[in-house]
Amino acid sequence: MTTASPPRPAIRIAHLNHWYGEGDLRRLVLRDLSLSVERGKTTFLMGPSGCGKTTLLTLVGALRSVMDGSVQVLGRELSGADETALVETRRRAGFIFQHHNLHRSLTVLQNVRMGLEVKGEAGKRDAIDRCLEVLSAVGLADHVHKYQDQISGGQKQRAAVARALVGKPELLLADEPTAALDSKTGREVIELVQRLAAERGMTVLMVTHDNRILDIADRIVEIEDGRILSEAPPKADAIPHPERLPTVWTRV
Amino acid sequence: MLRARTPLGWLQLTHSKSRFIVASAGVGFAVLLVFMQLGFMNMLFDSTTVIHQQFKTDLVIMSADAEGIVPDSGSFSRRRLIQAAGVPGVADWAEVYIGTLNWTKPSDGTLGAVVVFGVPTDVRVFANSALDAQMPLLRTSGTMLIDEGSRGDYRAFFARIAAGEQPQVKLAGETVTAIGTFNFGSSFGTEAYGVVSRETFLQLDRSRHPGVINMGLVTVTPGVDLASMADAVSKAIGATEVKVWTMPDFMEVTRDFLRVNSPIATIFTFGVLVGLFVGAVIVVQILTSDVQDHLGEYATFKAMGFKNRYLLGIVYEQSAILTVFGFLPALLLSILLYRLVGAAVAMDMNMTWSRVGWVFALTVGMCLAAGTIAVRRIYSADPAEVF
Numbered sequence: 001m002t003t004a005s006p007p008r009p010a011i012r013i014a015h016l017n018h019w020y021g022e023g024d025l026r027r028l029v030l031r032d033l034s035l036s037v038e039r040g041k042t043t044f045l046m047g048p049s050g051c052g053k054t055t056l057l058t059l060v061g062a063l064r065s066v067m068d069g070s071v072q073v074l075g076r077e078l079s080g081a082d083e084t085a086l087v088e089t090r091r092r093a094g095f096i097f098q099h100h101n102l103h104r105s106l107t108v109l110q111n112v113r114m115g116l117e118v119k120g121e122a123g124k125r126d127a128i129d130r131c132l133e134v135l136s137a138v139g140l141a142d143h144v145h146k147y148q149d150q151i152s153g154g155q156k157q158r159a160a161v162a163r164a165l166v167g168k169p170e171l172l173l174a175d176e177p178t179a180a181l182d183s184k185t186g187r188e189v190i191e192l193v194q195r196l197a198a199e200r201g202m203t204v205l206m207v208t209h210d211n212r213i214l215d216i217a218d219r220i221v222e223i224e225d226g227r228i229l230s231e232a233p234p235k236a237d238a239i240p241h242p243e244r245l246p247t248v249w250t251r252v
Numbered sequence: 253m254l255r256a257r258t259p260l261g262w263l264q265l266t267h268s269k270s271r272f273i274v275a276s277a278g279v280g281f282a283v284l285l286v287f288m289q290l291g292f293m294n295m296l297f298d299s300t301t302v303i304h305q306q307f308k309t310d311l312v313i314m315s316a317d318a319e320g321i322v323p324d325s326g327s328f329s330r331r332r333l334i335q336a337a338g339v340p341g342v343a344d345w346a347e348v349y350i351g352t353l354n355w356t357k358p359s360d361g362t363l364g365a366v367v368v369f370g371v372p373t374d375v376r377v378f379a380n381s382a383l384d385a386q387m388p389l390l391r392t393s394g395t396m397l398i399d400e401g402s403r404g405d406y407r408a409f410f411a412r413i414a415a416g417e418q419p420q421v422k423l424a425g426e427t428v429t430a431i432g433t434f435n436f437g438s439s440f441g442t443e444a445y446g447v448v449s450r451e452t453f454l455q456l457d458r459s460r461h462p463g464v465i466n467m468g469l470v471t472v473t474p475g476v477d478l479a480s481m482a483d484a485v486s487k488a489i490g491a492t493e494v495k496v497w498t499m500p501d502f503m504e505v506t507r508d509f510l511r512v513n514s515p516i517a518t519i520f521t522f523g524v525l526v527g528l529f530v531g532a533v534i535v536v537q538i539l540t541s542d543v544q545d546h547l548g549e550y551a552t553f554k555a556m557g558f559k560n561r562y563l564l565g566i567v568y569e570q571s572a573i574l575t576v577f578g579f580l581p582a583l584l585l586s587i588l589l590y591r592l593v594g595a596a597v598a599m600d601m602n603m604t605w606s607r608v609g610w611v612f613a614l615t616v617g618m619c620l621a622a623g624t625i626a627v628r629r630i631y632s633a634d635p636a637e638v639f
Contacts, residue, residue, distance in 0.1 A: 054639050063555055063636040090635075091557035097638055101552040103260075105267035110258060118557045123256030163556075175639045 010171055010203035011037035011060055016069035018055055029055050031226040042194055042204040047223035053207045054175055060205060061173045062089035074170055091119055094164030096174035100156040102148040108159045109144040115166040134162045138192055154185035165196055172197055174206040183212055190216050261569030264542060275538045279578025282531025286524050286611050287586035293520035295601045300510055301503040306436055308379040311482050312502050313468035316495050319509035328494045333468035339488045341476045346375040348467040349453045356422040359404040366444040370453020383434040390449040396428045400435045401598040402444035424456040528618050535574055535622035539567055543629045555635035563630045571623035579615050
């Protein structure tokens, strides 16, 4: 009888150091950080502003070059990777930004279609159907031909979610996707992300300050001063409550 | 099949219709400048050979240093023409006297100058059959034909002639009767042309010896090779004071002389370069501003996995769009302005396909160069900064 080997993690980070500036101005933002993120799980990165969580997200998203240490994403080592490898890794991930970052000259549908175009799938016969399907899933079926200035903040963020998900990424990276939304809309968007991620077996790594959505995470990683302070499943009392106030992470 | 690539350049440019119109108008303005400069330059070059085309001849004998058919193109002995007449293959010949004579303008009574051709009336000299038909009328001494393309308001004067009147004009101090009109089309340097008989010319220009002419026209028998005939006539004359040309060759000599020996080509070429520079600056400004406006969106695209090459393609697509949308209206407007200017100065200002092609190629080059300058900003779009 053989024992099944544990599944390879989606993200494996070992002894990661990252800094900005040079010489006397050099500032270390990630210090000997190691982390492993399971496939198909939703992990929240939390911590005070400037703690390095967004830098970590950009390194995992192959948006920066790894300076020291190892970052493996979806089986590919990003340390020493060339531009082509970085771009290929980006194409396997979906990104949701703090501000929706929709293209203002494109309609909602055209914006979402860009998520397929980057993978060379926009010319396929079912491309529009796939866009409409995901737009329907995020509740924007009636707004597909509108421009970003014709829809609400929540709808913009839903459109950004649709753009990130339409290409069926293996990894979803999100940076404070609820920051510009009210609590109700923010929660709706995150629940939507979580539901679609679960349906598609995606790994989600999300930076957030928002204590109201902690219950949605499978795991919460706290970072402080470039190091991991703690990592654990969300506590039972993390279930959101209307009266709950932001805690330490929002006190900047 | 669905389009694989979103036409982002087009969508970005046309998202704001007013900005797109202004941008296209900017490019169009530069193209218009270029068209007008080339139009003026070629009108000037063409105008120097308009007069060549009025003569019905195969060969032309001119003074050796002549660069065109103008009064100061030099003179030579009529005997040279008679020598040419003896060459086998020569069918006919005619001498032409050319002079600039003072006249009292029939338009407003002021003094002016008219270039007068004195020609034999018993030989076909002019290509224009309407003009040729009037040649017998010039056998009456003291009569002349006047160019309808003369600069100035001659409408009333020509109307009188058209009505059958024969008004008199003061030409070289003599009273001459205007018995008809013709149309050469004027040039930059000449405000009016007149045609008189050889005899009338010699009466008007009393300093002119009848044996000294300005131009010899030679018609050869059909089927004879013109270039070899020009050589044969030249050898028969055997004098270095004259040269024998085919008319097309002489027209080319005239154009080349103007192109090489006058600053005209340099001035207008500089004008074209200024137009292209202005256009390039406008396009760089438009594209750079557009790239700057969309830098965040470009950074987002980079984060999504689009390569720089894709984003550069957007800028070059915009260059191509501005080329077309600037060029086409400018072309139409140029054609209209060519007609208006041509009518105003009584000269032909024609648009040619080769000019359209050249200016389009220059516009493409201008927009591509501008695009190449503008795309540099795309490299500064940092995908990590969108977080």
